[in-house]
Amino acid sequence: MSKIHVTTTVNGDEVEFLCDPRETVLDVLRDRLGMTGTKEGCGTGDCGACSITLDGRLVCSCLVLGVEAEGREIATVEGIATGEDLHPLQQKFIEYAALQCGICTPGILVATKALLEKNPDPTETEVRYWLAGNLCRCTGYDKIIRAVMDTAADMREAS
Structure with a gap:
């Protein structure tokens, strides 16, 4: 072929x-x-x-x-990162321990970055809905959701 x-x-x-x-x-x-x-x-x-x-x-x-x-x-x-600097979303994932084995993390980071670019002020329900297509067996989703919500708040304040 x-x-x-x-x-x-x-x-x-x-x-x-x-x-x-x-x-x-x-x-x-x-x-x-x-x-x-x-x-x-x-x-x-x-x-x-x-x-x-x-x-x-x-x-x-x-x-x-x-x-x-x-x-x-x-x-x-x-x-997602700029040079040596982590994206705020990546930093919050570390702070909130919103990752464990790392298989799902890249997809979740890409998905949540896309969400925040589309909607910089999502509700928790919107974040959960947006991430419905990303499965994680290690962390549960609570830490991930909190990291995303905190990132959104910080990014709004910075702009």
């Missing part, structure tokens, strides 16, 4: 790769681009561990073909 040339933007940088027509964006990110922050949990779009944004829309990267990334913008967990 012949490989397809794809040019896309990942975390603000233009990248090119060759991929098999059946490879997912998740496969491309991890295996072709060496970006292992995005995790594979289920491979069926049910757990949210592989969440990325594609043209600003939250998607499961295991459900998007690599060839579909042509000319589009992808944001992954690696793009």
Whole structure:
């Protein structure tokens, strides 16, 4: 099977790769681009561990073909921090101990960042609804929700 040339933007940088027509964006990110922050949990779009944004829309990267990334913008967990500085959301996850094994954390961070960009003043119910597609077996969700709510409050105060 012949490989397809794809040019896309990942975390603000233009990248090119060759991929098999059946490879997912998740496969491309991890295996072709060496970006292992995005995790594979289920491979069926049910757990949210592989969440990325594609043209600003939250998607499961295991459900998007690599060839579909042509000319589009992808944001992954690696793009959340700025240089050496953690994003406020990442800092709050540490402060609240809102992570444990780390499989779900990248997807949850990407999802909550997308939420806060869309709605900087979410209610707890809205945060819980937004994260309904992200499964975590280690932390429960209470610490995650508190970290997100506190981040939202801090970011509103800073702006």
